[in-house]
Structures are given as C-alpha cells and as structure tokens.
Amino acid sequence: MVGKRLPPDILEQAPSASNQVYDHNGSAVRYGRALDDIRMHCYITGSGPPLFLIxxxxxTNYYRYELVPLFSLHFTIVAPNLRGFRYTAKPPTAMGYDSRTQAADLAGLMSGLGYDTFYVHGEDRGxxxxxxxxxxxxxxxxxxSFGEMLLSGVSLDKWSYFTPSNVYAQYELRGVWQWHIPFLCIAHILEMLIQGKEAEFWTSWKATPGGLRGVLETYRADLVNRDINAVLRQKNPLTLPIMTIGVPEFFGHFVREEMLLVANNVGPSFIFEECxxxxxxxxxxxxxxxxxNFFVGGDGANSTAKL
Incomplete structure (x- = not known):
C-alpha cells in the first residue's frame, strides 16, 4: 500500500546542498525525521508502492544518489540513515546497535510514515x-532484495577467520577474506587510528560527536547478531520472494547460497560482472x-544471471 506522507511541519530541505539527492524529474528529494525514541533521518521521493532502501x-542514505532518479517514477522511495549514521541520532552503545534493534527502528519508521507493507532492498550490513x-x-x-552480504553466525564468520583457505581464496579470487570484521570489533584501537583523520578516510560527518559510534558499533554488534540470527533460523524459513545480488570478487554466488539456508522462496539471482x-x-x-523487474514484475523463481 502507499501510505501517508510525512506532515509538512517535519519535512525539511537537504542538510547540505552538496549532498543533495534528486528524483527522476530533477527535483530535490524531501527530508524528514521521525520515531519517538530516537530521531531518525530519512528522505522520501517518487510515487507508487513503497520501496525501503537500507x-x-x-x-549513508546519500550512497544511492545515482540510483534514486532511475526508478523514483515507479516507487515511493524511503531511504533512512541508520541509528548512529549521518543525521540520525547517535544513542549510547548500551541502547544497542544490533540487527534486532536496527530492524525495530526501521519498522517503526515505516509505521510512522503510514506504510503497513513495503518492498525492501539492502546491501552490505543493510x-x-x-x-x-x-x-x-x-x-x-x-x-x-538481498545484496552483497552474508549473515552473522551463518557464513559470515567462517570467512573472517585467519585460515589458509581464506587467505588463498582471497589471492585466487575464489572468495573474500573478511579480516576487517574482527579487526573493527577491537575496542578503542579504531577510535585511536581514525580520530583526527576523519576527512581523509570518509567525510566530515564522521567527525561530529558520536559520528564514529554508528560505524564501529555495527561491527561490534556482530556477536549479538549471531545470536539473533540463530533464533530466527530456528523458526520457519522465510517464505517471501527474495532476490540476491553478488559481485565476482566479493561475496558473489555465496549471497544466493546464504539465502537458501534461511529461506525457501529464493528467486532471481544476479552476479554483476565488472562491479x-x-x-x-x-x-x-x-x-x-x-x-x-523483481518488485513489480514476476519473481523469476530459481533463475540466475550474470549482468
């Protein structure tokens, strides 16, 4: 369904003209904040069935600035910033940055915007x-739509281990050794290496108070995410239609294999070459x-393709 839009009094312009996102008409997207427990920043544009981009x-949500104008004619796009990121609130670590907490934020945002049901596309940790x-x-x-990710406690962990098979898989382009995941979980060391050099590595918003928290705590919540996924896997597999997307030199075909472990309606699967x-x-x-094609067309059950 297409729900109500944010009321005018909480809509605002882009925080920075240099970070503006435009729709298919070349019009700037609308911004707003919602949720009762934390301030959650998002932008909304387009018309049609709601599509949630995580x-x-x-x-951040600016990441998809080139994608949005390509299909805002056909979807109402809602693109939030996760807790701890950009202009969304940066609550203390004790309030949680795990996947269940993030999912509750996302569901609450869509409820606040009036969307009972919606399509979802997520990439990486999203x-x-x-x-x-x-x-x-x-x-x-x-x-x-599940893009370029494996699940904590399912297959992501084994790819992060320091083992000969992982190291050689990286060298031989048979997989990606996720050494950075345990590295980014180390307390205090990352803050020491990054603070004062944020502009060199990312952008100035990481230099704001709490700006690093969202980035690092999403990695440090990995062990909690393992437990969450273990509980979810004990329940019935997902039955909704799922599309997977991977790239050859990162997660590749493992993305589809991951979803086959937790769902029984995995449809089209794409490997994006030269990407x-x-x-x-x-x-x-x-x-x-x-x-x-996936969201408004057929489910393409059991199809695979290289694009």
Missing amino acids: HGTPK AEYAYVLSAIYRDRVMKL GHSLALEAEVRLADALA
Missing part, C-alpha cells in the same frame, strides 16, 4: 538488517533494472 556500513526486518515483521515486507562491492555506485543502471 544502506550498509560505513555508507542487507542483514533487511533480512532480520523480514524475519521479525513477516506480514509487512512483501519482497526482499565492486558498492552496487548502487558502480552498477546503478543494472541494479535499478533488477529491482524494478
């Missing part, structure tokens, strides 16, 4: 949050086509 780490959102709020997510981990920046046209 970013990964360390990205894909894991999209999976948890779909597993907990099963009556709300109509279809799930890196950032789908919306490196293959925005292919991604827009795949999403539009």
Whole structure:
C-alpha cells in the first residue's frame, strides 16, 4: 500500500546542498525525521508502492544518489540513515546497535510514515538488517532484495577467520577474506587510528560527536547478531520472494547460497560482472533494472544471471 506522507511541519530541505539527492524529474528529494525514541533521518521521493532502501556500513542514505532518479517514477522511495549514521541520532552503545534493534527502528519508521507493507532492498550490513526486518515483521515486507552480504553466525564468520583457505581464496579470487570484521570489533584501537583523520578516510560527518559510534558499533554488534540470527533460523524459513545480488570478487554466488539456508522462496539471482562491492555506485543502471523487474514484475523463481 502507499501510505501517508510525512506532515509538512517535519519535512525539511537537504542538510547540505552538496549532498543533495534528486528524483527522476530533477527535483530535490524531501527530508524528514521521525520515531519517538530516537530521531531518525530519512528522505522520501517518487510515487507508487513503497520501496525501503537500507544502506550498509560505513555508507549513508546519500550512497544511492545515482540510483534514486532511475526508478523514483515507479516507487515511493524511503531511504533512512541508520541509528548512529549521518543525521540520525547517535544513542549510547548500551541502547544497542544490533540487527534486532536496527530492524525495530526501521519498522517503526515505516509505521510512522503510514506504510503497513513495503518492498525492501539492502546491501552490505543493510542487507542483514533487511533480512532480520523480514524475519521479525513477516506480514509487512512483501519482497526482499538481498545484496552483497552474508549473515552473522551463518557464513559470515567462517570467512573472517585467519585460515589458509581464506587467505588463498582471497589471492585466487575464489572468495573474500573478511579480516576487517574482527579487526573493527577491537575496542578503542579504531577510535585511536581514525580520530583526527576523519576527512581523509570518509567525510566530515564522521567527525561530529558520536559520528564514529554508528560505524564501529555495527561491527561490534556482530556477536549479538549471531545470536539473533540463530533464533530466527530456528523458526520457519522465510517464505517471501527474495532476490540476491553478488559481485565476482566479493561475496558473489555465496549471497544466493546464504539465502537458501534461511529461506525457501529464493528467486532471481544476479552476479554483476565488472562491479565492486558498492552496487548502487558502480552498477546503478543494472541494479535499478533488477529491482524494478523483481518488485513489480514476476519473481523469476530459481533463475540466475550474470549482468
């Protein structure tokens, strides 16, 4: 369904003209904040069925600025910043940055905007949050697009171990050794390495008070996410239609295999050739086509393709 829009009194212009996102008409998207327990920043644009875009780490909702105008004609796009990111609130670590908490934020945002049901596309860590959102709020997510991610406690862990098979897989382009995941979980060391150099590594918003918290705590919540996924896997597999997308030199075909472990309606699966981990920046046209065909077309059950 297409729900109500944010009331005018909480809509606002982009915080910075240099970070503006535009729709298919070249019009600037509308921004707003919602939720009762934390301030959650998002932008909304387009018309049609609601499509929820969930970013990964360390990205923000600006990450999809090239993707949005390609299909805002056909969808009402809602793109939030996760807790701890950009202009969304940065609550203390004790309040949680795990996938269940993130999913509750996301479901609450869509409820506040008046959307009872919606499509979801997530990439990187945002894909894991999209999976948890779909597993907990099963009556709300109509279809799930799961891009370039594995699940904590399912297959992500084994790819992060320091083992000969992982190291050689990296060298031989048979897989990606996720060494950075345990590294980014180390307390205090990352803050020491990054603070004072934020502009060199990312952008100035990481230098704001609490700006690093959202990035690092999404990694440090990995052990909690393992337990959450273990509980969800004990329940019935997901039954909603699912599309998967991977790239050859990152997660690749493992993305589809991951969803087959937790769901029984995995449909189209794409491998984006000559593309890196950032789908919306490196293959925005292919991604827009795949999403539009999946969400408004057939489910493409059991199909696989290289694009």
